[in-house]
Amino acid sequence: VxxxxxxxxxxxxxxxxxxxxNPKKKYDKVADLVDGSRDIYMIYAEQYDKEFEQEAKELLHGRPYASYTYSFDDQKSVFTPRDAATPVIETIDTVMKAERPCLFVVLANGETDVDRILGTLSSANVALTERSEKSAPYVVLGTSRWGRFNNIDHTSYFNNNVVMISTYHxxxxxxxxxxxxxxxxxxxxxxxxxxxxxxxxxxxxxxxxxxxxxxxxxxxxxxxxxxxxxxxxxxxxxxxxxxxxxxxxxxxxxxxxxxx
Structure with missing residues (x-):
């Protein structure tokens, strides 16, 4: 059979x-992203993917991470800390200037939020580079469920080094x-x-x-x-x-x- x-x-x-x-093997191929060499940021939104959140937390195995809730207020992107251990940041540039490489786990579940988060990250990276300021290398871990989105320009996937795990390609x-x-x-x-x-x-x-x-x-x-x-x-x-x-x-x- x-x-x-x-x-x-x-x-x-x-x-x-x-x-x-095998579901137990789903994230074996991204072990290098959580090997301790990167600062990890979990990016939520008002609506977020709870299944992906659970998978991400299991992947981290208790490793430290910062978590923010993304919102778009007064025509600007805002990242609000979700707990007392996560530092307040004025803009995402603060994170992008870090000495260590970064991993952003984008848990937002809505097409507009995902699009804006990816756009904010890539814009910050470009702005820092144009000002000749250091921008930490980074990867965005997304989910193959983003495939249902019809209006996101996939150029933003390339600009942000997006990684996804899929059953088939x-x-x-x-x-x-x-x-x-x-x-x-x-x-x-x-x-x-x-x-x-x-x-x-x-x-x-x-x-x-x-x-x-x-x-x-x-x-x-x-x-x-x-x-x-x-x-x-x-x-x-x-x-x-x-x-x-x-x-x-x-x-x-x-x-x-x-x-x-």
Whole structure:
């Protein structure tokens, strides 16, 4: 049995392969961002992503961080401390001038707030650079749920070195993805969905090897039928074979996207 999309929790069987990545491994690929070498700032807004907040706090494992609530008042961005341990700042420039690299975890849940926060960070960075003042290197950790936003200029992702963790990534300028898209559009007259990509991956990994490679020889091997990588390990508690590979998507300030 192969589950291309669902995370199976109720079913326990050594005959199940789950392509959706293991939830316990979600943030393994961003461990370098919380290794103690960066100052960490959690940026909230009036509406914020509580699930992402919980994941971020688990990722930090008790490491110190400052937390601010973002608001837009009198035509300017305001960052208000959320607790007594977080210092008051007049502008975000104060943080950007820090000696150590920074990690901004943007928990805001609204499109306008996310857009304004990213714009404020990149504008502060540019202003400091133009004044020949030091601006600390920084990364913004976002969430793939930002994909539902329709009006954010993705240039701001590149300007802020945004990093996201995703279950799947198909970059349409990569040759295997482009070829698949072309064949799919020719056949169905529309761009493929996540279901289509996962379905293709499933067929390429399992159909051809149904009588040979699938006989428990898939473990510790990495497969990338299109672009997203899979690596299966057997879960000791459930017996299921779980994909361990999440995708880290990096929006680099040289306007390239790299995945890990």
């Amino acid at each position: 192969v589950s291309p999309l669902a995370t199976l929790e109720a079913v326990q069987s050594p005959a199940i392969y789950q392509l959706s990545p 198909a970059k349409r300028d990569v040759e295997p993805v482009r070829e698949f898209d072309s064949r799919y559009i020719e056949s169905y007259g529309t761009l493929p969905s996540l279901y289509a990509y996962r379905g293709y991956d499933t067929a390429m990994m399992f159909v051809g090897g149904m009588r040979s490679d699938i006989d428990y020889k898939m473990l510790d091997k990495r497969y990338a039928p299109l672009q997203t990588t899979y690596k299966f390990e057997r879960d000791g508690e459930t017996g299921r074979y779980l994909n361990q590979e999440w995708v880290r998507v990096n929006y680099n300030n040289n306007y390239t996207i790299t995945i890990e």
